[in-house]
Amino acid sequence: MKVMSDALLLLAGNKMRSILARMTSNRVFGISTGFLITSVIQSSSATTLMVVSFANAGLLTLVESIGVIMGANIGTTITAWLITILGFKVSMSTIALPLVGFGFGFTFLKKEQFKNLGSFIIGFALLFIGLQFLKEAMPDIKNNPELLEFLSRYTDLGFLSILIFLLIGTLLTVIIQSSSATMALTLIMTAQGWIPFEMAAAMVLGENVGTTITANLAAIIGNFKAKQTARAHLIFNLMGVFWMLILFYPFLKMVSWLSMYLGSESPYISAAAIPVAISLFHTTFNITNTFLLVWFVKPIAKLVEYLVPVKVQDVKTIDEPKFLTxxxxxxxxxxxxxxxxxxxxxxxxxxxxxxxxxxxxxxxxxxxxxxxxxxxxxxxxxxxxxxxxxxxxxxxxxxxxxxxxxxxxxxxxxxxxxxxxxxxxxxxxxxxxxxxxxxxxxxxxxxxxxxxxxxxxxxxxxxxxxxxxxxxxxxxxxxxxxxxxxxxxxxxxxxxxxxxxxxxxxxxxxxxxxxxxxxxxxxxxxxxxxxxxxxxxxxxxxxxxxxxxxxxxxxxxxx
The missing domain is CATH 1.20.58 (Methane Monooxygenase Hydroxylase; Chain G, domain 1)
Structure with missing residues (x-):
C-alpha cells in the first residue's frame, strides 16, 4: 500500500496539491477536494498531512481544512471497495505476479512519470499478492477450534465486545499507520470467519479514530494552525463514532438490508458476504457522518479554537526570518x-x-x-x-x-x-x-x-x-x-x-x-x-x- 500510495503521490501530487490550494472556497468544494485527492492517491493520511502542512503555512483556514478532512474520510472508503471487489470477488493472484514484472519494466525508462507509473503498478500488484498470502496464512478455524474459543471470549460480551474491537481497530491503525492496511486485515479476518459482522464494523470505527494519529503526530512540531487542523480531524471522527455507537445495531441492520437489496447475502448468515457489507458500512457511515456534521463546521471550528487557542508567535530577533522553517x-x-x-x-x-x-x-x-x-x-x-x-x-x-x-x-x-x-x-x-x-x-x-x-x-x-x-x-x-x-x-x-x-x-x-x-x-x-x-x-x-x-x-x- 505504501509503494502504491507513494507512487501515486509522485504521479499526481503536484496537481492534487494545486487543486487543494484552490478548490476549498466553500464546504462543498472542500469536501469534493478531500474526496477527489484521497480517491486518487489512496491514502487519507497523506491527504490529511497535506492539509496540516497547508494550514501550517497559512494556505488553508481551519474551516476549509475541516471540509477537506470530511471529504478525505469518504475518499478512504474507495480502498475498501478496491480490496473487496478485486481481492475477494475477483481473483487477482493469477495476474498479480506478471503485473509486478510489467511494472518493473517501466522503472527502467528515462521519463520520471513512467518510473512512477511502474512503481504504482508494482505496488498495486503487491497489494493483492500480500492479500493472497494473508488469506493462505490465516489458520483454518475448523481445524483450530481453540482459536475460535479464544476469540469467542471477546465476541459474546454484548456491547462491551463492540468497545473492545473498536479499541483493537484503533490500536492496529496507530501501530500500522494506515487505516487502509487495517481495513485489509479486517476484511481478511471476516472472510475467514474469525470475527462476526458486528465486531468487524466496530474495528472499522476504531480505524476511523486511529487514522487521526498521523496528523496529530505531524502537528506536534507545527504551529497552532497545524495543531487545530489535526484536532479538528480527531474531533470530527470521534463525534462520528459517538453517534454511531448509539445507533450501532439499527444501522448495521440497515446495512444488512441494503447489502441483500444489492444482491449479496446477509452478513449475519454468510461470512463470505461480510467483506461487501463492511465496505458498505464504511461508505454509508462516512457519507452519513459528513452529511450530518457538515452543518456544524463552524461550531466544530470554535470548539477546536477553544481547545487549541491562538498562540502568539514567539517574538523573533529583528534579523530572524518569520515564516521560513x-x-x-x-x-x-x-x-x-x-x-x-x-x-x-x-x-x-x-x-x-x-x-x-x-x-x-x-x-x-x-x-x-x-x-x-x-x-x-x-x-x-x-x-x-x-x-x-x-x-x-x-x-x-x-x-x-x-x-x-x-x-x-x-x-x-x-x-x-x-x-x-x-x-x-x-x-x-x-x-x-x-x-x-x-x-x-x-x-x-x-x-x-x-x-x-x-x-x-x-x-x-x-x-x-x-x-x-x-x-x-x-x-x-x-x-x-x-x-x-x-x-x-x-x-x-x-x-x-x-x-x-x-x-x-x-x-x-x-x-x-x-x-x-x-x-x-x-x-x-x-x-x-x-x-x-x-x-x-x-x-x-x-x-x-x-x-x-x-x-x-x-x-x-x-x-
Whole structure:
C-alpha cells in the first residue's frame, strides 16, 4: 500500500496539491477536494498531512481544512471497495505476479512519470499478492477450534465486545499507520470467519479514530494552525463514532438490508458476504457522518479554537526570518507561500522603512493622503539613519535565508515549470531589494548633507529627488493594499518610464546650474550621481512591487 500510495503521490501530487490550494472556497468544494485527492492517491493520511502542512503555512483556514478532512474520510472508503471487489470477488493472484514484472519494466525508462507509473503498478500488484498470502496464512478455524474459543471470549460480551474491537481497530491503525492496511486485515479476518459482522464494523470505527494519529503526530512540531487542523480531524471522527455507537445495531441492520437489496447475502448468515457489507458500512457511515456534521463546521471550528487557542508567535530577533522553517520545504506550495510571505515582510518592514528614513521622510506621511509636495517641503528635520547598520540588522540575514530556502526548494523539491519560475522571480525580487539599499545608501549621505544647506538651489534639486521617490513609494503602497489595483499598476509603469526618460532632462538642469554658478562642482557631482541612483532605485522598487504583488495567484496572494 505504501509503494502504491507513494507512487501515486509522485504521479499526481503536484496537481492534487494545486487543486487543494484552490478548490476549498466553500464546504462543498472542500469536501469534493478531500474526496477527489484521497480517491486518487489512496491514502487519507497523506491527504490529511497535506492539509496540516497547508494550514501550517497559512494556505488553508481551519474551516476549509475541516471540509477537506470530511471529504478525505469518504475518499478512504474507495480502498475498501478496491480490496473487496478485486481481492475477494475477483481473483487477482493469477495476474498479480506478471503485473509486478510489467511494472518493473517501466522503472527502467528515462521519463520520471513512467518510473512512477511502474512503481504504482508494482505496488498495486503487491497489494493483492500480500492479500493472497494473508488469506493462505490465516489458520483454518475448523481445524483450530481453540482459536475460535479464544476469540469467542471477546465476541459474546454484548456491547462491551463492540468497545473492545473498536479499541483493537484503533490500536492496529496507530501501530500500522494506515487505516487502509487495517481495513485489509479486517476484511481478511471476516472472510475467514474469525470475527462476526458486528465486531468487524466496530474495528472499522476504531480505524476511523486511529487514522487521526498521523496528523496529530505531524502537528506536534507545527504551529497552532497545524495543531487545530489535526484536532479538528480527531474531533470530527470521534463525534462520528459517538453517534454511531448509539445507533450501532439499527444501522448495521440497515446495512444488512441494503447489502441483500444489492444482491449479496446477509452478513449475519454468510461470512463470505461480510467483506461487501463492511465496505458498505464504511461508505454509508462516512457519507452519513459528513452529511450530518457538515452543518456544524463552524461550531466544530470554535470548539477546536477553544481547545487549541491562538498562540502568539514567539517574538523573533529583528534579523530572524518569520515564516521560513524546515517544515515549509515539505511541498512546493508551502515553500513558495513561505518565501512570498517572507519577501513581502522584508519589503514592508525593512526596505520601505530604510528608504523612507534615508530620504528623511516619515512612513506615516507616505501612506497618508497629504500631498507629496507638502510632505517633502515639511520634512526638514534630519533623521539619524545609518543605512549600512540597518542593512546589517534588518536585511542581510533574512535576505540570505530567503536565497538559501529558495535554492534548497529548487534543488530538493519536484517543481513544475511555473513553480520553478515563481521561485526564480522571488530570488530576483530579493536581489533587487538589496540593490535598492545600495542605491539609497549613496542618496542618504547627500540628503543629510544638503537638505538644510544655505544653497536654495541644491535644496530644491534634492527635494525633487525625494519627491520622485515618495511618489513611487506611495503608489506601491496603494498597489499592494487596494483591491482594485490595476489603476496603480498603470501608474507604476508610467513612473518607471518617466524615470528612464528623465535622465537626459535631469542632466540638462544640472548643466544649467553649473553654467550660472548656482551650485559648486562638488554639488554638481553629487547631483549627477544621485539622479542616477534615484532612477535606478525607482526602477528596482517598481520591479519588486511587480514581482511580489503583481501576479494575483490564490496560492501567493497573502499580503
Amino acid at each position: 524546515k517544515h515549509v520545504l515539505e511541498y512546493p506550495e508551502t515553500a513558495i507561500a513561505a518565501l512570498v510571505k517572507e519577501s513581502k515582510y522584508l519589503y514592508k518592514n525593512a526596505i520601505f522603512e530604510i528608504v523612507a528614513h534615508a530620504l528623511n521622510i516619515h512612513r506615516a506621511d507616505i501612506i497618508s493622503d497629504i500631498k507629496v509636495k507638502k510632505i517633502v517641503k515639511k520634512s526638514k528635520v534630519l533623521f539619524d539613519t545609518n543605512v549600512r547598520e540597518l542593512y546589517g540588522t534588518k536585511v542581510k540575514n533574512i535576505y540570505g535565508q530567503i536565497i538559501n530556502y529558495a535554492t534548497k526548494a529548487q534543488s530538493s523539491l519536484t517543481l513544475n515549470e511555473t513553480q520553478n519560475k515563481q521561485i526564480s522571480e522571488l530570488k530576483i525580487a530579493n536581489r533587487k531589494m538589496v540593490e535598492i539599499i545600495r542605491d539609497v545608501k549613496e542618496l542618504s549621505r547627500n540628503v543629510t548633507l544638503y537638505l538644510n544647506s544655505d544653497n536654495k538651489y541644491i535644496r530644491k534639486e534634492y527635494d525633487k529627488i525625494r519627491n520622485k521617490a515618495v511618489k513611487v513609494l506611495r503608489t506601491i503602497h496603494l498597489f499592494r493594499t487596494e483591491k482594485e489595483n490595476e489603476v496603480f499598476h498603470k501608474k507604476l509603469v508610467k513612473l518607471k518610464r518617466e524615470a528612464k526618460t528623465n535622465i537626459h532632462s535631469d542632466n540638462l538642469e544640472i548643466d544649467e546650474l553649473i553654467r550660472k554658478d548656482l551650485i559648486t562642482v562638488d554639488m554638481a557631482s553629487s547631483l549627477f550621481n544621485d539622479f542616477e541612483n534615484v532612477n535606478d532605485m525607482i526602477d528596482n522598487l517598481i520591479d519588486v512591487a511587480d514581482l511580489l504583488y503583481g501576479k494575483k495567484d490564490m496560492l501567493l496572494d497573502s499580503d
